[in-house]
Amino acid sequence: MNIILLGPPGAGKGTQARFLCDERDMIQLSTGDMLREAKDSGTEMGKVVADVMARGDLVTDEIVIGLIREKLEGDKKGGFIFDGFPRTLAQADALAELLAEEGETLDHVIELQVNDDVLVQRIVGRADEARVAGQPVRADDNEESLKVRLMAYYKQTSPLIGYYHAKGQLATVDGLGEIDEVKADIAKVVDA
Ligand code: AMP
Numbered sequence: 001m002n003i004i005l006l007g008p009p010g011a012g013k014g015t016q017a018r019f020l021c022d023e024r025d026m027i028q029l030s031t032g033d034m035l036r037e038a039k040d041s042g043t044e045m046g047k048v049v050a051d052v053m054a055r056g057d058l059v060t061d062e063i064v065i066g067l068i069r070e071k072l073e074g075d076k077k078g079g080f081i082f083d084g085f086p087r088t089l090a091q092a093d094a095l096a097e098l099l100a101e102e103g104e105t106l107d108h109v110i111e112l113q114v115n116d117d118v119l120v121q122r123i124v125g126r127a128d129e130a131r132v133a134g135q136p137v138r139a140d141d142n143e144e145s146l147k148v149r150l151m152a153y154y155k156q157t158s159p160l161i162g163y164y165h166a167k168g169q170l171a172t173v174d175g176l177g178e179i180d181e182v183k184a185d186i187a188k189v190v191d192a
Contacts, residue, residue, distance in 0.1 A: 054140055057152060061090045
């Protein structure tokens with residue numbers, strides 16, 4: 001089974017993807033995590049994306065599609081959870097092609113719906129908590145980058161909601177509830 005988790009930054013995609021991974025032997029594919037790893041390990045690609053990410057803009061389709069292609073060719077376990085990918089229509093089309101090449105299907109696209117005020121609180125809160133705990137804070141978890149990230153979401157990623165709706169693949173879950181409630185709502189979609 002292959003699932004896309006769709007939603008703005010701070011909607012809870014990463015948290016819910018980890019639950020699905022742990023409980024269903026699935027593989028979480030977070031392009032954000034992959035890009036941060038590349039940046040931290042100082043690869044050429046990491047150097048190219050560092051500024052773009054810190055600003056809150058999207059990196060090129062070519063780069064993220066390349067990262068996903070590599071993973072899809074590897075071990076598939078119980079399937080993939082796409083977390084933060086696709087973020088543009090070009091990425092969505094590329095994903096459809098890559099899955100078809102692998103003989104895989106896209107089974108669910110789950111939109112986590114939340115409002116902007118909650119997102120700002122969550123992300124600024126996440127940064128504050130990390131700071132207090134002496135942990136590293138994401139370079140893009142500040143109000144300025146967050147504005148750019150939200151704009152990128154509405155401009156480039158939110159059209160995917162209409163796209164997957166039109167394809168009959170979209171399910172919408174209220175992302176504002178408690179983590180366990182959201183998890184249960186996602187399970188309902190996945191097990192339907
Ligand atoms: P995330 O961890 O998903 O919030 O992603 C952090 C940052 O990585 C984003 O703000 C983008 O700069 C970059 N990024 C992650 N996934 C993608 C993607 N699918 N397409 C373009 N840029 C991405």
